[in-house]
Amino acid sequence: SQQGEEDPQALSIQEGENATMNCSYKTSINNLQWYRQNSGRGLVHLILIRSNEREKHSGRLRVTLDTSKKSSSLLITASRAADTASYFCATDLTGGGNKLTFGTGTQLKVEL
Amino acid sequence: DTAVSQTPKYLVTQMGNDKSIKCEQNLGHDTMYWYKQDSKKFLKIMFSYNNKELIINETVPNRFSPKSPDKAHLNLHINSLELGDSAVYFCASSQAEGGAFFGQGTRLTVV
Numbered sequence: 566s567q568q569g570e571e572d573p574q575a576l577s578i579q580e581g582e583n584a585t586m587n588c589s590y591k592t593s594i595n596n597l598q599w600y601r602q603n604s605g606r607g608l609v610h611l612i613l614i615r616s617n618e619r620e621k622h623s624g625r626l627r628v629t630l631d632t633s634k635k636s637s638s639l640l641i642t643a644s645r646a647a648d649t650a651s652y653f654c655a656t657d658l659t660g661g662g663n664k665l666t667f668g669t670g671t672q673l674k675v676e677l
Numbered sequence: 678d679t680a681v682s683q684t685p686k687y688l689v690t691q692m693g694n695d696k697s698i699k700c701e702q703n704l705g706h707d708t709m710y711w712y713k714q715d716s717k718k719f720l721k722i723m724f725s726y727n728n729k730e731l732i733i734n735e736t737v738p739n740r741f742s743p744k745s746p747d748k749a750h751l752n753l754h755i756n757s758l759e760l761g762d763s764a765v766y767f768c769a770s771s772q773a774e775g776g777a778f779f780g781q782g783t784r785l786t787v788v
Binding site: 595596598600602605606607608609610612613615651653655657663664665666667669670 | 681708710712718719720721722725727732733767769771773774775776777778779780781782
């Protein structure tokens with residue numbers, strides 16, 4: 566069954582605005598990761614947050630993790646047209662043997 | 678240099694055929710994976726190998742057989758291809774609890 570559910574499924578914003586995507590999961594995790602996928606390409610790892618961390622930053626990306634609510638959010642600040650892509654959360658489950666279980670993805674479109 | 682490379686990028690074949698997809702990583706990672714992405718972009722793990730040893734084998738038809746000749750290579754062989762096998766197949770590698778590096782994908786179309 567699907568571990569991660571992402572919300573919204575699609576998001577359209579103007580360049581310069583912030584984009585927030587949410588991910589919910591069901592079971593205990595070692596870490597949660599966010600990936601970007603441009604159309605027709607492979608996935609690119611963006612950021613990893615461990616289960617004992619609450620917030621992490623990388624450039625214009627900010628990720629939060631709330632293990633009590635089993636949820637995470639990805640914030641992209643000052644978005645650019647080049648940020649247009651699908652974004653996936655993936656959970657590394659406790660005892661899962663490095664198996665990543667992916668969410669359903671959020672399709673982000675950043676318009677000029 | 679490409680970190681995770683898989684070939685071919687596109688594969689069009691008839692039902693019933695047998696085909697292979699090759700994957701190589703030059704990152705020195707111990708763990709390699711095969712994922713399948715369907716037309717709705719849903720990604721599902723198929724197999725995972727750690728140091729040439731199979732550690733994850735999801736519910737995948739036994740027509741799919743992974744082979745890892747060494748820890749830098751993980752190939753996927755598919756027998757008796759069916760229409761429903763059409764998808765994009767991604768190879769990936771990772772080390773310990775780090776993020777995974779993905780190949781560019783192989784778009785398989787079964788006609």
